[in-house]
Amino acid sequence: MASRNADSRTGPSASVDAVSLAIIEQLQEDGRRPYAAIGKAVGLSEAAVRQRVQKLLDQGVMQIVAVTDPLTVGLMRQAMVGIRVEGDLDPVAEALSAMSECEYVVMTAGSFDLMVEIVCEDDDHLLETINKRIRAIDGVRSTESFVYLKLKKQTYMWGTR
Numbered sequence: 001m002a003s004r005n006a007d008s009r010t011g012p013s014a015s016v017d018a019v020s021l022a023i024i025e026q027l028q029e030d031g032r033r034p035y036a037a038i039g040k041a042v043g044l045s046e047a048a049v050r051q052r053v054q055k056l057l058d059q060g061v062m063q064i065v066a067v068t069d070p071l072t073v074g075l076m077r078q079a080m081v082g083i084r085v086e087g088d089l090d091p092v093a094e095a096l097s098a099m100s101e102c103e104y105v106v107m108t109a110g111s112f113d114l115m116v117e118i119v120c121e122d123d124d125h126l127l128e129t130i131n132k133r134i135r136a137i138d139g140v141r142s143t144e145s146f147v148y149l150k151l152k153k154q155t156y157m158w159g160t161r
Contacts, residue, residue, distance in 0.1 A: 016061055019044065023052055024062055031064050077120045078148040081130060082112035084141045089113055092139045101129045112144070 016024075022042040026033055035049040042049070056062050085092050089107055096105045096116050104117035116134070120126040130143060 016056070020052055020056060020061075023049060024056065027053070027062070027064060031066075076122050077126045078151070079118050079120075079126060079130075080146040080148070081116045081118055081134065082144040082146070083114040083116060083134070084111075084143075085113040085139050086141045087139050092137055095137045096134065099129070099133065101125075 019042055023038055026038045026041055036046040039046045039049045093105055093107060093114060096102045101118050101120055102116050103119050106115050108115050118126065118129055120129055130145060134140060134143060
């Protein structure tokens with residue numbers, strides 16, 4: 001995804017009806033599917049689909065992006081990092097969100113305050129990212145890394161079930 005920053009979302013107040021969910025489903029199958037084809041599948045005109053898609057994009061309900069396999073673009077090391085924070089989580093989450101290696105930043109309840117998915121070129125890059133950059137952020141108390149050995153499933157289809 002291009003940006004997984006949820007701050008632009010309107011949240012639960014954004015109403016998504018069954019037709020919009022069907023449009024999202026069509027785009028999840030093929031993000032380049034023509035609006036006319038989507039219209040046939042969901043029973044709307046091409047113009048109506050175009051308007052609904054734009055509304056869904058404007059509301060932050062969805063994004064249309066190209067998703068790559070990190071391995072095929074030279075990013076050979078992925079890890080999930082659990083982070084314990086002392087004090088306010090927001091500044092730490094913001095600093096992590098600004099790092100290009102951090103693909104996913106989420107505030108959590110439980111053993112860790114934040115979970116961060118990191119994508120790096122190699123082990124040296126991962127070590128530098130965690131040791132020199134993440135641990136240097138003011139408020140980071142400790143980290144625990146979970147290096148990915150093999151990715152078995154990654155999907156973005158959950159939005160319409």
